[in-house]
Amino acid sequence: MKFAVLVFPGSNCDIDCYKAVEDTLGEPVDYVWHTATDLSAYDCILVPGGFSYGDYLRCGAISRFAPVMAEVAKAAEAGKFVLGICNGFQILTEAGLLPGTLRRNMSLKFRCHDTLLRVENNGNPFTKEYALGEEINIPIAHGEGNYYCDETTLAKLQANGQIIFRYVNNPNGSLDDIAGISNERGNVVGMMPHPERAVSSLLGSEDGKKMFTSILKTWRDQHESASVR
Amino acid sequence: MLKAKVYVTIKQSVLDPQGVAVQGALHSMGFHEVGSVRIGKYMELQLDTEDRFEAEARVKAMCEKLLANTVVEDYRFELEG
Numbered sequence: 157m158k159f160a161v162l163v164f165p166g167s168n169c170d171i172d173c174y175k176a177v178e179d180t181l182g183e184p185v186d187y188v189w190h191t192a193t194d195l196s197a198y199d200c201i202l203v204p205g206g207f208s209y210g211d212y213l214r215c216g217a218i219s220r221f222a223p224v225m226a227e228v229a230k231a232a233e234a235g236k237f238v239l240g241i242c243n244g245f246q247i248l249t250e251a252g253l254l255p256g257t258l259r260r261n262m263s264l265k266f267r268c269h270d271t272l273l274r275v276e277n278n279g280n281p282f283t284k285e286y287a288l289g290e291e292i293n294i295p296i297a298h299g300e301g302n303y304y305c306d307e308t309t310l311a312k313l314q315a316n317g318q319i320i321f322r323y324v325n326n327p328n329g330s331l332d333d334i335a336g337i338s339n340e341r342g343n344v345v346g347m348m349p350h351p352e353r354a355v356s357s358l359l360g361s362e363d364g365k366k367m368f369t370s371i372l373k374t375w376r377d378q379h380e381s382a383s384v385r
Numbered sequence: 386m387l388k389a390k391v392y393v394t395i396k397q398s399v400l401d402p403q404g405v406a407v408q409g410a411l412h413s414m415g416f417h418e419v420g421s422v423r424i425g426k427y428m429e430l431q432l433d434t435e436d437r438f439e440a441e442a443r444v445k446a447m448c449e450k451l452l453a454n455t456v457v458e459d460y461r462f463e464l465e466g
Binding site for chain 2: 213214217218221249257259260261262264302304329
């Protein structure tokens, strides 16, 4: 399974994402610059955290027009796996690949600490190896992580099981305690907490590992059943 | 040359935490007449055109595509010059 880690000017969690794939899965992974115009070689695209384009105008507002984002849209359309973390989540919402948006934290403070998340849907390709309702310790580090969407969209997210993670103790004012969501199809996931920073007990938690092992398992299951046919 | 003045604010239906904080500060300073405070962005765009009709349509497109996130923000603009 081949992973791409996108790199925008101002990304700063790209190395963490790369290392998480390398150390947790040992699968091939490449850094892919924001100017790339072909992602066809990759099975999973990670959009990392950071402050792409300095968060100018709005977080993710400028990055979403980077050439590589048209390719991310194509990959999502083709059913490939896309995971946006923190700034990556903000970019995916700005790009319209995920509904809603991330507002300034209610406290107006940059929050950087461990958070407990509850797995609300373990049928998603990225969460298969978690138990439903499992509480996991994943750090956050953001100033704009306060999820918002209109009521109709929220009702849809709830009805379709698109709310993947909720905060046990809401740190930022997010609507319905939302920490991570998926698109309707489930192959595109965005979350504010950083699973790539929680892949080793030396880092304080290894609860994020299962996101990486889940996606590999999902891909292998699909791949093997395809090769049997 | 035309100049577009673009104003972007958070929608009335959406809480503006910065506005609430500033309102609180104004109240504590004794400005009790202050009702709600909304914080927004102001942008000036120099446009290399004299065609107001076209400029109107193009600035609207700029707002919709980039300058405002219409999920949570409203925008308005004026053309001058």
